[in-house]
Amino acid sequence: MEEKVVEIKGLKKSFGDLKVLQGVDLDLHKGENLVVLGKSGSGKSVLIKIMVGLLRQDAGMMKVLGQEVSTLNTKALNALRLKxxxxxxxxALYDSMTVRENMEFPLVRNVKNLTRGEITKKIEGLLDSVGLPQSINQMPSELSGGQKKRIGVARTLILNPEIMLYDEPTAGLDPITCSEINNLILEVKERFNTSSIVITHDLTCAKDTGDRMAVLLDGQFKAMGTFEEVFTHADDQRVKSFYDYNFIHS
Structure with a gap:
């Protein structure tokens, strides 16, 4: 039986009369890249915000690394967020800081008693792992969009998270850079043993990075499985039209 690092059952969330999530069920298994697909406004971001305790569900269960998020106190929630x-x-890089300072910030804030040498070694190792060792003293304004994404991923990895959440990782990037970021997502999983949720409406990103897909429509997951299973056997016309829009009209 595969270990579940995220377990969601019957999750509901509304904002006034707007029903965003209407009974969502979803599991993320250890070592898996799970892609959550959906159009803008479908509830993908709300799902993630509930996962990290920024929003609270109206009903249902959200367990992350074995803990029901809605029951955690501030201290326990902060400890979970570090994972x-x-x-x-x-x-989300700080424009006034160099790449080194951006990388240092979460490390110095959350990990005590590190020497200057240990900090530098960790930063240099992670920059090397995302292919940008030479950028350590650059400012974000000197980086391309793809380089910023890579640095953002490296900074996220500095606290050794167990779960990675990627929010529209290829948005606004050219096709070649998109391909590089997709490869990076796969490399992170292999090298750092992460379990990941990739939120996107880019089907090329979904196909390249995801072990499984989950398509969110009208507040519920309407299709789930591998890319081929979801889009070859889609009974729901809206799932099929999602594919057509991405691959035929783009």
């Missing part, structure tokens, strides 16, 4: 790496859509 979850969040790669933001815009990379």
């Amino acid at each position: 979850i790496g969040f790669s933001f859509q815009n990379s």
Whole structure:
């Protein structure tokens, strides 16, 4: 039996009359890349915010690494968040800091008693792992969009997270850079033994990075399985039209 690092059952969330999640069931297994597909406004981000305790569900269960998130106090929630790496859509680098300082920030803030040498070694190792060792003293303004994404991923990895969350990792990037980021997501899984949720509406990203897909429509997962299973056997016309829009009209 595969170990579940995230377990979601009957999850519901509304904002006033707007029903965003309407009874969602989902599991993330250890060592798996799970892609959550959906159009803008489908509830993908709400799902992630509940996972890290930024929002609370109206009903249902959200267990992360064996803990029901909604029952955790502030201290326990903060401890859990340190085990979850969040790669933001815009990379979320501090413009006034060098790459080194951006990488140092979460490390110095959360890990005590590290020597200057240990910090530098860890930063250099992670920059090397994302193919950007030479950028350590650069400012974010000197980096391309793809380089910022890579640095953002490296900074996320600095606290050795067990779970990685990628929010639209290929948004706004050219096709070649998209391919590089997709490969990086696969390399991170292999090298750092992470379990990942990749939120995207880019089907090329989904196909290249995902072990499994889950398609979120109208607040529920309407299809789940491998890329071929989801899109070859899609009974729901909306799942098929999602594929057509990405691959025929783009």
